Amino acid sequence: MGDYFKHNPDTQGMFGEYGGSFIPPDLQEEMNRITDAYYSISKSHQFISELRNIRKHFQGRPTPVYFAKTLSDECGGRIYLKREDLNHTGAHKLNHCMGEALLAKYMGKKKLIAETGAGQHGVALATAAAYFGLECEIHMGEVDIAKEHPNVVRMEILGAKVVPVTHGLKTLKEAVDSAFEAYLKDPITAIYCIGSVVGPHPFPMMVRDFQRVVGIEARDQFYEMTGELPDNLVACVGGGSNAMGLFSGFIDDKDVSIYGVEPLGKSFKPGEHAATMTYGTPGMIHGFKCYTLQDEKGEPAPVYSIASGLDYPGVGPEHSMLKDLGRVNYVTADDEECLDAFFQLSKKEGIIPALESAHAVAFAMKLAKEKPRQSILVNLSGRGDKDIDFVVENYGIR
Numbered sequence: 001m002g003d004y005f006k007h008n009p010d011t012q013g014m015f016g017e018y019g020g021s022f023i024p025p026d027l028q029e030e031m032n033r034i035t036d037a038y039y040s041i042s043k044s045h046q047f048i049s050e051l052r053n054i055r056k057h058f059q060g061r062p063t064p065v066y067f068a069k070t071l072s073d074e075c076g077g078r079i080y081l082k083r084e085d086l087n088h089t090g091a092h093k094l095n096h097c098m099g100e101a102l103l104a105k106y107m108g109k110k111k112l113i114a115e116t117g118a119g120q121h122g123v124a125l126a127t128a129a130a131y132f133g134l135e136c137e138i139h140m141g142e143v144d145i146a147k148e149h150p151n152v153v154r155m156e157i158l159g160a161k162v163v164p165v166t167h168g169l170k171t172l173k174e175a176v177d178s179a180f181e182a183y184l185k186d187p188i189t190a191i192y193c194i195g196s197v198v199g200p201h202p203f204p205m206m207v208r209d210f211q212r213v214v215g216i217e218a219r220d221q222f223y224e225m226t227g228e229l230p231d232n233l234v235a236c237v238g239g240g241s242n243a244m245g246l247f248s249g250f251i252d253d254k255d256v257s258i259y260g261v262e263p264l265g266k267s268f269k270p271g272e273h274a275a276t277m278t279y280g281t282p283g284m285i286h287g288f289k290c291y292t293l294q295d296e297k298g299e300p301a302p303v304y305s306i307a308s309g310l311d312y313p314g315v316g317p318e319h320s321m322l323k324d325l326g327r328v329n330y331v332t333a334d335d336e337e338c339l340d341a342f343f344q345l346s347k348k349e350g351i352i353p354a355l356e357s358a359h360a361v362a363f364a365m366k367l368a369k370e371k372p373r374q375s376i377l378v379n380l381s382g383r384g385d386k387d388i389d390f391v392v393e394n395y396g397i398r
């Protein structure tokens with residue numbers, strides 16, 4: 001295992017031809033500081049044992065691996081779920097937020113700044129800030145604030161300041177710009193905490209490393225349950241953090257087939273999906289290189305998915321590299337398949353999945369039918385409580 005992680009990313013933060021850092025010089029200086037701190041602090045015995053303690057006693061790790069027997073009987077193969085939905089706050093995001101916030105504390109930072117789209121990253125970060133007694137400032141588009149009211153209230157209850165972003169389309173892209181601006185005004189006391197394996201170096205590496213615990217646990221747990229490794233891994237890909245978490249535990253296990261599932265939304269037409277690697281081309285977004293969905297002018301294109309955590313017109317640089325290497329197969333599930341999986345898993349197993357995670361479940365069900373003798377380990381990245389009102393109001397109960 002050691003070798004892959006030693007060379008990816010390289011010392012410039014490149015994953016093959018992707019990643020890197022293409023940002024203004026003053027911001028670059030701060031990124032260099034974070035990179036240095038990450039290498040010196042996060043590998044220390046004290047940091048590792050503190051993080052381990054937090055994971056066990058605050059987050060509730062290890063999360064179980066569960067054999068979904070009824071769903072498997074229905075589909076054919078053997079489907080297993082890594083239950084990241086049982087993490088505190090209900091998703092995998094807390095894995096990297098606690099890591100980023102702990103690093104902030106060691107660096108002497110007083111404040112965490114981030115953007116949020118649907119509010120999931122904002123809530124996870126506000127939770128981490130409350131735990132460590134740090135200030136927290138979350139930038140969020142006005143349109144999203146209106147749409148995601150419960151998450152706004154959660155962040156405020158947790159003590160975070162939610163900053164409404166009122167320019168442009170008033171959604172995620174503007175929120176990123178606004179959060180970066182705020183951070184640049186105060187780079188000494190504040191630190192920027194990104195929400196996935198995206199952004200300039202060192203974030204894609206740091207977030208992956210904090211998520212690796214998912215894959216390391218899952219590999220041990222699966223082996224203990226079955227005496228072998230899974231034939232297939234499946235995870236949904238927005239920016240790609242939950243997927244990299246699971247995949248990184250198995251990257252050198254050449255017999256394990258790996259699938260990343262992108263949202264196909266309503267159709268393959270531009271603007272109706274967010275399948276960045278399936279339909280996109282290499283380009284630049286938010287200071288790094290990766291597969292992107294762009295319009296004719298080279299601007300990030302409008303994207304759509306039923307799962308708001310998946311609608312990003314870029315993707316992690318490591319996924320971009322793993323696609324080109326052919327190590328991971330990137331496939332799609334559309335809104336209808338996602339909804340079907342959402343209800344099937346709820347009714348058959350008593351687990352309501354996040355709409356994001358339901359994309360992975362949908363593809364796993366398809367794969368199980370094609371390969372009935374094989375095992376499939378799915379990363380169930382989050383629980384679906386946040387989605388129930390939206391689903392029932394728009395699609396009814398199926």
Ligand SMILES: *Cc1c(COP(=O)(O)O)cnc(C)c1O
Binds near residue numbers: 120195197241381383
């Ligand atoms: C945010 C989110 C995702 C998408 O983010 P990745 O970085 O691609 O993992 C997936 N599932 C859930 C439950 C989320 O909250």
